Amino acid sequence: MVKADWSIFEEDYWAINSILSDLLKSSNSRSTLLIDRTGQLISKVGMPPDFDMMSFASLCAADFEANNQLAQLIGEKDFSTLYHQGAEESMYLSKIVRDVILVVLFDKSTTLGLVRLRVKRAVGELSTIVESLFEKLEYRNEEYDKPLVDDEFTKEIEAEIDSLFAD
Amino acid sequence: MSLINYSSREINCKIVYYGPGLGGKTTNIQYVYDKVSPDTKGKLVTLATEMDRTLFFDFLPLELGTVKGFKTRFHLYTVPGQVYYNASRKLILRGVDGIVFVADSDENRIDANIECLYNLHENLAEHNLKLEELPFVIQWNKRDLPNALPVENLQEELNPEKHAAFEAIAVKGQGVFETLKQVSKMVLHKLN
Numbered sequence: 001m002v003k004a005d006w007s008i009f010e011e012d013y014w015a016i017n018s019i020l021s022d023l024l025k026s027s028n029s030r031s032t033l034l035i036d037r038t039g040q041l042i043s044k045v046g047m048p049p050d051f052d053m054m055s056f057a058s059l060c061a062a063d064f065e066a067n068n069q070l071a072q073l074i075g076e077k078d079f080s081t082l083y084h085q086g087a088e089e090s091m092y093l094s095k096i097v098r099d100v101i102l103v104v105l106f107d108k109s110t111t112l113g114l115v116r117l118r119v120k121r122a123v124g125e126l127s128t129i130v131e132s133l134f135e136k137l138e139y140r141n142e143e144y145d146k147p148l149v150d151d152e153f154t155k156e157i158e159a160e161i162d163s164l165f166a167d
Numbered sequence: 168m169s170l171i172n173y174s175s176r177e178i179n180c181k182i183v184y185y186g187p188g189l190g191g192k193t194t195n196i197q198y199v200y201d202k203v204s205p206d207t208k209g210k211l212v213t214l215a216t217e218m219d220r221t222l223f224f225d226f227l228p229l230e231l232g233t234v235k236g237f238k239t240r241f242h243l244y245t246v247p248g249q250v251y252y253n254a255s256r257k258l259i260l261r262g263v264d265g266i267v268f269v270a271d272s273d274e275n276r277i278d279a280n281i282e283c284l285y286n287l288h289e290n291l292a293e294h295n296l297k298l299e300e301l302p303f304v305i306q307w308n309k310r311d312l313p314n315a316l317p318v319e320n321l322q323e324e325l326n327p328e329k330h331a332a333f334e335a336i337a338v339k340g341q342g343v344f345e346t347l348k349q350v351s352k353m354v355l356h357k358l359n
Contacts, residue, residue, distance in 0.1 A: 007170070007171040007172070007173060008170070008171070008172040008173060008174055008175075009173050009174070010173050010174045012174075013172065013173070013174030013175070014174070036168070036170060036262070037261060037262065038168050038170075038181055038261055038262025038263075039181070039226070039242065039262075040170045040179045040181075040242070042170075042172065043175075052209060052210040054209045054210070054228040054242070055209065055210045055212045055226065055228075058212065058226045058228075058242065058244075059212065059226075062223060062224060062258065062259070065258040065261060066223075066254075066255070066258060068258075069254050069257075069258060099168075099261075099262075149178070149355065149358040149359045150359065151359065153234055153235055153237075153359070154355050154356060154358075154359045156232075156234040156235075157231055157232065157234050157239055157355055158352055158355065160231045160232035160234070160239070161231060161348055161351050161352060161355075162348065163232075164203060164204075164207055164229070164231060164232070165199075165203070165344040165347055165348045165351075166344070
């Protein structure tokens with residue numbers, strides 16, 4: 001049994017992608033992404049980015065978390081959404097359940113109002129999937145009870161580590 | 168909080184370098200970035216002040232390789248060491264899978280080391296985490312300083328539990344990879 005804190009199974013991944021694709025089309029955005037709040041990219045849909053996605057995901061998570069700390073300082077539980085406006089491109093971030101963040105990148109071919117409206121619906125749908133994902137993790141089915149990170153896996157990755165970090 | 172994505176076939180883990188200000192956390196990550204092959208590293212993100220003091224964090228993604236069809240990545244973060252950046256340190260610890268404590272061997276920094284270690288315990292508690300339950304490695308950095316405390320003294324003050332510890336001179340790269348190898352393997356063992 002994998003002891004990772006969470007996993008994304010294939011059927012959930014495609015369900016998530018389907019919602020992100022619908023959001024992309026209905027809001028006329030350039031990209032929609034799902035990021036976990038530790039800064040790891042879960043899924044993305046839309047225009048291929050011309051920037052480093054891993055850096056982007058970690059910065060989005062840090063941005064969201066920093067703003068939550070600010071919210072708590074002023075007596076709010078959190079800021080559930082963030083909006084960053086650029087001259088050409090803008091970003092809208094929204095909290096989903098279980099420490100997951102939805103990010104929408106859009107330009108002047110759409111409006112903030114439309115993005116916010118469509119995100120509101122997508123947040124509900126994504127929250128349902130993420131919640132069911134966590135429930136599934138508690139009661140694994142047989143298919144995923146086959147250990148991935150077993151002794152053989154660990155040994156092979158340790159060999160990779162030794163090779164990568166050789167002085 | 169490690170993430171296994173069965174669809175994209177990726178495993179991601181988070182390692183945080185913690186320690187007092189100017190102790191060598193960023194130096195560690197910078198050395199790793201400079202030395203590993205280009206196809207295994209992503210972009211090094213550093214959010215720092217004009218004086219090169221870490222303001223928010225440094226971030227470096229490393230790809231370890233593909234095993235059983237799964238790409239394994241470690242995301243390395245450093246926290247800002249200066250005392251007044253505690254809010255930032257706290258949030259960078261979210262979802263941590265393994266910690267490297269970079270201790271400053273300078274005898275004048277022993278109090279800063281102790282305070283920082285205590286701070287680590289406090290910040291982890293805010294995330295409902297306990298240091299005893301996490302992969303944890305200590306690095307005794309700056310072993311080349313003329314006033315470096317003997318390792319035995321550092322162990323007594325900072326590592327009575329006898330966690331894995333490595334001597335290092337991070338500016339020269341000594342001990343950097345040994346430290347990272349150890350914490351990486353410990354994170355993997357925890358996943359197993």
